[in-house]
Amino acid sequence: MPGTNLTREEAQQRAKLLTVDSYEIDLDLSGAQEGGTFRSVTTVRFDCAEAGAETFIDLVAPAVHEVVLNGHSLEVAAVFRDSRIKLRHLAAGRNELRVVADCDYTNTGEGLHRFVDPVDQQAYLYTQFEVPDARRVFASFEQPDLKATFQFTVKAPDGWTVVSNSPTPEPKDSDGNVWVFEPTPRISTYITALIVGPYHSVHSSYEGPDGQSVPLGIYCRPSLAQFLDSDAIFEVTRQGFDWFQEKFDYAYPFAKYDQLFVPEFNAGAMENAGAVTIRDQYVFRSKVTDAAYETRAETILHELAHMWFGDLVTMEWWNDLWLNESFATYTSIACQAYAEGSRWPHSWTTFANSMKTWAYRQDQLPSTHPIMADIRDLDDVLVNFDGITYAKGASVLKQLVAYVGMDEFFRGVQAYFKQHAFGNTRLSDLLGALEETSGRDLKTWSTKWLQTAGINVLRPVVDVDTRGVITSFAVKQEAPALPAGAKGEPTLRPHRIAIGLYDLDEASGKLVRTDRVELDVDGELTAVDALVGKARPAVILLNDDDLSYAKVRLDTESLAFVTEHIGDFEASLPRALCWASAWDMTRDAELPTRDYLSLVLSGIGKESDIGVVQSLHRQVKLALDLYAAPARREEALTRWTEATLSHLRAAEPGSDHQLAWARAFAATARTDAELSLLERLLDGSETIEGLAVDTELRWAFVGRLAATGRLDEAGIAAELERDKTAAGERHAASARAARPTAEAKAAAWASVVESDTLPNAVQEAVIGGFVQTDQRELLAPYTEKFFAVVKDAWDSRSHEMAQQIAVGLYPALQVSQATLDATDAWLASANPSAALRRLITESRAGVERALRARAADV
Numbered sequence: 096m097p098g099t100n101l102t103r104e105e106a107q108q109r110a111k112l113l114t115v116d117s118y119e120i121d122l123d124l125s126g127a128q129e130g131g132t133f134r135s136v137t138t139v140r141f142d143c144a145e146a147g148a149e150t151f152i153d154l155v156a157p158a159v160h161e162v163v164l165n166g167h168s169l170e171v172a173a174v175f176r177d178s179r180i181k182l183r184h185l186a187a188g189r190n191e192l193r194v195v196a197d198c199d200y201t202n203t204g205e206g207l208h209r210f211v212d213p214v215d216q217q218a219y220l221y222t223q224f225e226v227p228d229a230r231r232v233f234a235s236f237e238q239p240d241l242k243a244t245f246q247f248t249v250k251a252p253d254g255w256t257v258v259s260n261s262p263t264p265e266p267k268d269s270d271g272n273v274w275v276f277e278p279t280p281r282i283s284t285y286i287t288a289l290i291v292g293p294y295h296s297v298h299s300s301y302e303g304p305d306g307q308s309v310p311l312g313i314y315c316r317p318s319l320a321q322f323l324d325s326d327a328i329f330e331v332t333r334q335g336f337d338w339f340q341e342k343f344d345y346a347y348p349f350a351k352y353d354q355l356f357v358p359e360f361n362a363g364a365m366e367n368a369g370a371v372t373i374r375d376q377y378v379f380r381s382k383v384t385d386a387a388y389e390t391r392a393e394t395i396l397h398e399l400a401h402m403w404f405g406d407l408v409t410m411e412w413w414n415d416l417w418l419n420e421s422f423a424t425y426t427s428i429a430c431q432a433y434a435e436g437s438r439w440p441h442s443w444t445t446f447a448n449s450m451k452t453w454a455y456r457q458d459q460l461p462s463t464h465p466i467m468a469d470i471r472d473l474d475d476v477l478v479n480f481d482g483i484t485y486a487k488g489a490s491v492l493k494q495l496v497a498y499v500g501m502d503e504f505f506r507g508v509q510a511y512f513k514q515h516a517f518g519n520t521r522l523s524d525l526l527g528a529l530e531e532t533s534g535r536d537l538k539t540w541s542t543k544w545l546q547t548a549g550i551n552v553l554r555p556v557v558d559v560d561t562r563g564v565i566t567s568f569a570v571k572q573e574a575p576a577l578p579a580g581a582k583g584e585p586t587l588r589p590h591r592i593a594i595g596l597y598d599l600d601e602a603s604g605k606l607v608r609t610d611r612v613e614l615d616v617d618g619e620l621t622a623v624d625a626l627v628g629k630a631r632p633a634v635i636l637l638n639d640d641d642l643s644y645a646k647v648r649l650d651t652e653s654l655a656f657v658t659e660h661i662g663d664f665e666a667s668l669p670r671a672l673c674w675a676s677a678w679d680m681t682r683d684a685e686l687p688t689r690d691y692l693s694l695v696l697s698g699i700g701k702e703s704d705i706g707v708v709q710s711l712h713r714q715v716k717l718a719l720d721l722y723a724a725p726a727r728r729e730e731a732l733t734r735w736t737e738a739t740l741s742h743l744r745a746a747e748p749g750s751d752h753q754l755a756w757a758r759a760f761a762a763t764a765r766t767d768a769e770l771s772l773l774e775r776l777l778d779g780s781e782t783i784e785g786l787a788v789d790t791e792l793r794w795a796f797v798g799r800l801a802a803t804g805r806l807d808e809a810g811i812a813a814e815l816e817r818d819k820t821a822a823g824e825r826h827a828a829s830a831r832a833a834r835p836t837a838e839a840k841a842a843a844w845a846s847v848v849e850s851d852t853l854p855n856a857v858q859e860a861v862i863g864g865f866v867q868t869d870q871r872e873l874l875a876p877y878t879e880k881f882f883a884v885v886k887d888a889w890d891s892r893s894h895e896m897a898q899q900i901a902v903g904l905y906p907a908l909q910v911s912q913a914t915l916d917a918t919d920a921w922l923a924s925a926n927p928s929a930a931l932r933r934l935i936t937e938s939r940a941g942v943e944r945a946l947r948a949r950a951a952d953v
Contacts, residue, residue, distance in 0.1 A: 098177035099155060101227065102472040103412055106238040109150050113236065115141040115243040116189075117278065120233045123250045124291055125272070128218045130209055132157060132197040137234040139192050139243070146187035151179040153230035153237040154196060155206070161195035180234065194234040202854040203893045204361035206231025207289070210854070212358070214318035214820055219292035221357040221372055223365060226413065227473050229284040237284055240411045240519040244278040245287050258290040258314065260368045262351050279368065280348070281517045283409050288367035290355045293317065297325040301336045307346060309336070312353040318820060319356070319378045328354065331392045335399040338434040339426065344509040348407045348516070354395065358821055359856040361895050362480075363394045366401030366423075373398070380822065381791035384751035386706035389431070389439045396427035403512060411519040413476040417466050418522060420480075421488025424450065425496075428489070444667040445706045447641045450486040452675055452710070455646065456682070457482030458550050460940050461580035462933045466491060467522060467545040474930045477894050490644035491544050497591040497642040498540065499533035507532040540589060547586040549577050551645045553616070553638060555594075555653075559631045568626040570594075570616050570637060572645075580936065590616040594623065595639030595669060596632040605665035611639060633660075636669055647676050658694055662701025671707055678714050681722060682944060684951035688723040691715070692731055696738055705751045712739075712759040720868040721910060721941075722948035736763045740772075748785020757786055761795045765869075770805050790818055794826040802833035802867045825860040832864030840865065840873060847900060848884050855895055862903035871908050878906040878914060882921045889931045901931060905938040910945040918942075 121136040139152070155178045162169040162180055174181045180194065200209035200220070206228045210219050222232060229235045249257050250273050257263060257274040260282070267273045279287070294314040301309040311332060313325045332354070340346060349369035360374035377391045404426070405419040428450075431442035439445070457463065466488045470476045496504045507529035515524060522545070526537045552573040558566045570592070574585035596610040609632060612625045634653045638645060649657060657673050664670040677694055680686035686694075695715050702708050719731050739760040746753035764770050773796045775781035776788055788796070797814050800806035808831065815827040832843035843865045847858055866874070881904050889897045906914055918939040922932065 099227065100472050100474055101153070101237065103414075103470065106240075106412060109236065109238065110240050112144050112148055112150055113141050113241060114144075115139065115236055115241045117244045117246065118233070118235070119246045119248070121248045122232070122289070124220065125250050125252060127200070127209065127220055127291065128252060130200050130218070132199055133207070135194075135196050135198045135233050137192075137194045137196075139194075139234065139236075141190055141192075141236070141243075142188055143185040143190055144187070146185070148185045149181070149183045150185065151181050152192065152194070152234050153178060153227070154180055154194065154234040155228075155231045156196040156198045158197040159194065160197070161193065163193040165190055165192075178230065192234070196234070198232055201231070201893075202359070203896050204359055204855045205893055205895055208357075208359060210358045210821070212316055212318055212821060213824060214316075215293075217293050219294065219316055219358060221290045221355065221360075222288050222367075223361065223372065224287060224367075225285045225365060226476050227285070229287060232289075235284045239283040239285060239409050239413070242281040242283055242409070242517070242519065244281055245284075246278040247274075247276045247287075247289065249274045249276075249289065249291065251291050255292055256290075256294045256296065256314070258288075258294075258312075258353055258355060258370055260286075260288055260349070260370050262310065277350075282368050282406060286366060286368045286406050286409075288365075288370040288372065290314065290357065290370065290372065294355070295320040295323070297323065299325075299329050301333050301347075301352070303336060303340060303346070309347055310351040312351070313356070314353065315356040315375055315378050316358065319375060319380070322378050322380050323356075324379075327388070328395065331395050332399065334434045334437060335396045335427075335430055338430045339400060339403065342426070342505045342508070343403050343512055344505075345403060345407070345512040345516070347402060349402060352399075352402075354398075359854055361855060364398045366398045366405055368402065368406045371398040376822075381789040382754060382787055383791075384705045384709065384755055385438075386445070386709055386751075389442070389445060389706065392439065393427050393431060393442070393445075396430050397423045400426045400430075407517060408512060408515045409519050411521050412470065413473075413479075414468055414470040415520075415522055416470070416476060416479060417468065417484040417488040418525065420485045421466070421492050424485050424489035425492040441667050441704065443641060444671045444704055446489075447668060447675060448671040448704075448707050448710050450482075451490055451641070451644070452678065453482035454486035454490055454644070455482075455550060455675075455679060458487055458548070459578060459682075460937045461578045462937050463548045463578060463581045465546045465548050465583070474928060478898070478930045478933055487644060493641075494544075494591055494643045495529075495537075495540070498589075499529060499535050499537075503533040504529065543586055543588045547588075548581060548583045549574065549585055551586075551588055551590070552648060553590070553592070553643075553645045554648045555635050555637055555650045556620070557631070557635065557650055563631045565626050565629050565631050568623045570621045570623060572616060572619055572621070578940065587618060590638075590643040590645060592616055592637060592643045592645075593639040594626070595634075595636040596626075596629070597634040597636060597664070597669065598632045599660070599663065600665075603665070604663065606634065606660055606663045606669075607665045608639070608669070613642075616643075636672065638672065639669060641668060641672060646679055647672065648680075649673075649676065659697070661694065662698035667704045667707070670702065671704070674707060674711065681714075681718055682948065684944075684947040687952040688718045688948060689727060689731060689952055691718055692735060696734070700742065705755060708752060709755050712755065712762075716759075716762060718948075720908075721945040722952065724949050724952040727952060732763060732765065736760070736765055736769060739763060740769065743786075744783065748783075749787075750785070753783075753786055754792070757783075757792060758795055761792075761799050764799055765803070770800065770803055773800055774805065790822075794818070794823075794830075798826065798830050798833055798864070801830040802835065802864075802869065804835045806830070807834075821856075825856055828857050829860040829864035832861045833867055835867070835870055835873060837873065840870075840877070844877065844880070847904070848880075848888060851892060851896070855899070858896060859899055859903070862899060866903065866908065868908060874906070875909060877904070878909055878917060881906055882917060882925075885921075885935070886925050886927055886931065889928065897931075898934065901934045902938065905935065907938055907941055910942055910949065912946070914942050915939060915946075 119138040123134040260279045261276040295317045296314045299311045356375040364373040400423040404422040431439040511528040554571045556569045593613045633656045681691040743756040811830045
């Protein structure tokens with residue numbers, strides 16, 4: 096939306112001038128069932144450092160009725176423009192501002208989102224304010240370092256539930272439909288929240304040390320209540336409370352802790368203080384694998400960790416967003432790995448397999464940036480919720496813990512929380528605390544790891560005598576050139592790593608670790624004298640235990656052995672590291688796609704970790720669709736599809752592996768016989784023992800049958816009749832867009848590009864259905880159409896909706912020089928904003944990488 100940006104300099108100037116005391120926010124949501132707009136009345140009290148100074152307050156609203164500053168009414172037309180209200184002639188000391196406005200309900204997942212459940216036809220509301228969208232609901236100084244207390248008064252329909260950061264009071268007024276909340280502690284605008292509607296809820300408490308009792312609540316729509324496994328969610332939450340309070344040595348800082356599963360949520364979850372919102376796809380309507388439960392638990396713990404790191408202590412400006420997200424990611428995974436009674440002690444395997452893969456991919460794009468990014472304005476931060484901010488940052492924190500010691504790390508964190516509670520900080524505040532507790536000088540470490548971009552590559556350099564004894568060993572570190580267009584220079588960094596030595600155990604047939612060395616690697620070549628004189632093992636694995644962040648390569652002998660025995664590792668983490676290395680080599684065009692497929696087919700049958708299995712499914716499909724040489728693709732897809740069906744039939748009935756293979760088969764079924772099998776599984780005329788073809792699996796089959804022309808509009812409508820829910824509507828929209836006809840593509844395109852009425856989740860579903868890897872020729876005309884409309888879409892839509900279009904509709908399947916040329920011509924002529932330029936450049940890099948990988952697969 097134009098006119099809504101805020102620069103870092105503007106925020107710094109406003110922070111020097113103002114100290115915000117309190118907000119009183121009165122919202123009339125009594126018309127929420129009908130939609131439209133709602134009345135917002137904001138009273139904000141703040142101190143100003145200079146008499147006569149001028150500043151502004153932020154507000155995105157279709158109508159402003161009244162602006163009163165220190166008792167004087169201001170002419171609205173003169174002071175309200177470009178989503179700002181100009182405030183002149185401020186008093187030195189205390190000022191009071193009152194703003195009366197009409198604000199919009201949204202269907203984009205930003206501001207106050209309104210959703211109508213097709214099951215009960217009731218409206219459900221929730222707020223999503225990060226990064227800058229509290230201003231869509233009330234007038235606010237929209238930056239994280241202007242903390243204040245917030246007191247909400249809400250009028251809502253009779254019988255509805257109203258949840259905010261403070262505990263929900265009994266409703267007042269003669270109609271019993273006005274909720275007056277107690278003021279919050281001092282927090283930032285972006286973590287305030289309101290969730291309003293006839294939500295279903297379950298309540299419990301966390302009973303902590305010294306008589307501590309924290310009320311816990313879980314909420315969802317009534318149509319999902321039968322699927323809400325609240326006991327499991329409370330169990331993970333309590334484990335998090337126990338572990339975080341022990342490690343942080345700081346009691347949970349808010350009055351209660353609610354977790355609200357809300358519809359059409361753009362992200363995974365949001366750390367609103369005491370009122371966390373979570374996407375309601377985490378209320379599982381059908382059978383899912385344990386990997387899904389693990390991911391949900393990590394999300395729950397991630398948001399709980401934010402109550403301390405992000406909410407209690409908050410970044411001063413968005414350049415330290417990475418610290419918020421990386422800390423929450425690291426501690427949530429650590430909690431799963433180390434907390435007593437955790438179901439997922441293997442969580443570092445999942446981290447290596449998924450989060451770090453994301454980080455490595457992001458760090459090799461032209462938009463790569465230092466972990467501590469240069470955030471010039473809000474547009475910068477909106478596209479910076481990426482694999483560097485979350486996953487690389489968490490990887491580097493994991494390495495920092497190995498570098499300074501876990502006990503020393505958490506002692507520093509404890510001092511940090513105590514010193515800065517309810518305040519704002521910079522990175523230097525945390526590093527200073529860690530230097531004190533660890534005794535290490537972290538300035539060089541910080542400069543090389545947090546202020547530079549790119550990935551290092553670690554390779555073993557090993558010499559062996561005729562007896563097979565290691566005579567010399569070193570770790571070679573490389574700093575490859577940054578991608579074209581990236582800022583900065585290649586940098587060699589200090590790494591804390593372990594080196595694992597693995598051999599086959601004759602009794603068990605498993606690859607087991609026989610020795611381990613931990614050391615600091617720095618510079619281009621680091622000698623490892625501790626390995627000299629040892630017998631050369633079958634496999635030498637650098638960065639064993641995944642302590643550091645680097646691409647790892649195996650020596651020739653180890654690679655040959657792993658290729659034959661990757662499924663034989665006894666432990667899941669070294670397997671995951673070898674899988675990740677192979678995938679990285681494939682993406683880097685060092686390993687042909689056909690060889691990657693052979694490696695996966697040789698080892699996946701022995702892979703016990705279901706999260707790794709599902710990642711391999713996704714990676715193989717991506718490699719075959721984008722990285723395989725066109726002349727080889729059909730043969731490779733046939734090999735893969737036959738393998739998915741073979742594993743599906745061989746899997747233990749009712750197991751997670753069986754479900755995962757069923758989904759993998761559905762994603763790639765292609766022959767008449769394979770598609771006929773999907774039809775029979777769907778109509779029940781054929782069954783596979785133990786495989787429950789439930790609601791979500793049915794939609795997976797429907798989507799594939801629609802994309803291959805085996806299911807028409809009537810068939811999709813019949814499936815929707817079975818599942819007349821919001822999820823069913825999304826699946827049906829995706830299936831319609833997936834049909835292999837020019838008419839279906841034109842209708843899907845028009846609904847997204849030529850109209851702006853689709854809700855965020857439905858638009859996302861339509862885009863997902865529109866883009867089908869088997870339909871390259873059908874989609875080819877949309878390359879030119881994309882470049883003709885993307886800038887207008889970006890300029891006219893909200894950020895979330897525009898980003899879906901810019902990324903989702905980019906012609907990534909048209910892997911050709913012509914696509915690169917069309918992209919370059921657009922970049923040269925369209926004059927896009929920095930944020931849009933970044934997204935298009937990232938997509939272009941994907942096509943360029945695919946071309947290199949295809950050349951390697953010839």
